[in-house]
Amino acid sequence: MTLSVGQVLQNRYRVTSLLGQGGMGAVYRAWDARLEISVALKEMVPQPGLDSQTLAQLRRQFQQEATVLARLHHPNLVRVTDFFEEGGNAYLVMDFVEGESLGEIIARMGALDEKQVLIWAQQLLDALAYCHARGVIHRDIKPQNVIINPDGQAVLVDFGLVKLWNPNDPRTRTAMRGMGTPEYAPPEQYDAQGAHTDSRSDIYSLGATLYHALTGQSPPTATMRIANPALFATPRAVNPAISPTTEAAILRATELSLERRFANAAEMAAALRGEEVPSPPPVVPHGVTRVMGSRATVATPPPTAAPPRRRRRFPVWGWIVGGLVLLLLGAV
Numbered sequence: 411m412t413l414s415v416g417q418v419l420q421n422r423y424r425v426t427s428l429l430g431q432g433g434m435g436a437v438y439r440a441w442d443a444r445l446e447i448s449v450a451l452k453e454m455v456p457q458p459g460l461d462s463q464t465l466a467q468l469r470r471q472f473q474q475e476a477t478v479l480a481r482l483h484h485p486n487l488v489r490v491t492d493f494f495e496e497g498g499n500a501y502l503v504m505d506f507v508e509g510e511s512l513g514e515i516i517a518r519m520g521a522l523d524e525k526q527v528l529i530w531a532q533q534l535l536d537a538l539a540y541c542h543a544r545g546v547i548h549r550d551i552k553p554q555n556v557i558i559n560p561d562g563q564a565v566l567v568d569f570g571l572v573k574l575w576n577p578n579d580p581r582t583r584t585a586m587r588g589m590g591t592p593e594y595a596p597p598e599q600y601d602a603q604g605a606h607t608d609s610r611s612d613i614y615s616l617g618a619t620l621y622h623a624l625t626g627q628s629p630p631t632a633t634m635r636i637a638n639p640a641l642f643a644t645p646r647a648v649n650p651a652i653s654p655t656t657e658a659a660i661l662r663a664t665e666l667s668l669e670r671r672f673a674n675a676a677e678m679a680a681a682l683r684g685e686e687v688p689s690p691p692p693v694v695p696h697g698v699t700r701v702m703g704s705r706a707t708v709a710t711p712p713p714t715a716a717p718p719r720r721r722r723r724f725p726v727w728g729w730i731v732g733g734l735v736l737l738l739l740g741a742v
Contacts, residue, residue, distance in 0.1 A: 448506040472500050486537035488567040507565050513553035521626035530564035539675040542609040551615035552594040594618040597632040610671045617663025625649045655684045
């Protein structure tokens with residue numbers, strides 16, 4: 411349901427304005443009458459057509475996710491303070507972070523100063539490393555979900571598509587499914603079950619966010635990059651002022667293949683600082699054409715060994731004739 415200004419939930423939260431709306435629900439600014447502070451109220455609507463058993467399972471999963479989120483405390487993460495269900499929808503209550511979104515700053519200023527963007531990147535990567543170490547994947551990192559507060563700190567907000575991740579069980583389910591925002595979502599996030607996302611999915615989204623901040627334009631979606639790789643211009647092709655080190659880190663973070671991205675947030679942070687990090691494994695299957703940028707290279711299978719030459723067998727009648735010749739010569 412769409413909440414109206416002045417509506418009160420849980421006899422505590424009074425809606426004061428709509429901050430944003432999407433297919434999975436909406437985010438409102440609300441007034442917490444108990445604590446007398448402004449909060450952000452995230453409304454999450456379950457997908458239609460689910461049976462009662464599945465809905466009950468997802469409600470339990472949502473409670474589990476919200477409980478984990480409420481235990482996260484990091485200076486560059488929004489804090490989740492409450493969760494509840496009302497009217498068939500689930501709600502997360504988060505601190506209201508004063509400031510301007512990175513998306514708004516880019517829209518106002520265009521391509522941003524690299525030095526400043528890299529400071530924010532380090533803060534966000536530290537927050538992601540903290541989340542990933544606790545089995546939490548954000549899954550919706552984008553400029554609109556990064557708030558620059560009055561102190562100039564980058565704060566990652568909106569955990570609406572969060573997924574609890576167990577490295578030993580990649581099939582971990584999430585209560586509120588969603589693909590994220592196409593320009594910043596990695597290809598594996600388009601899977602119907604969201605089963606293949608892990609911490610490297612957040613790496614891709616942050617890389618795409620940095621691409622946007624440094625070039626002033628959002629990157630093409632993962633599906634468009636697969637369909638037409640030439641659409642993806644490298645960061646320095648758009649903004650030559652970007653350093654080669656930063657460009658290399660962004661390109662690796664936004665690799666379409668999970669295996670070729672940074673293994674974790676700490677690796678990406680080190681690469682952005684210009685430190686040496688492990689190289690990605692080569693992934694070129696035999697006989698498959700791989701497209702890199704606008705050039706295509708074909709990996710051919712290894713040459714097969716030539717079949718062994720068969721020894722020519724001398725016919726039996728030849729031995730008989732030869733024997734007779736020798737006998738005749740001996741008799742002469």
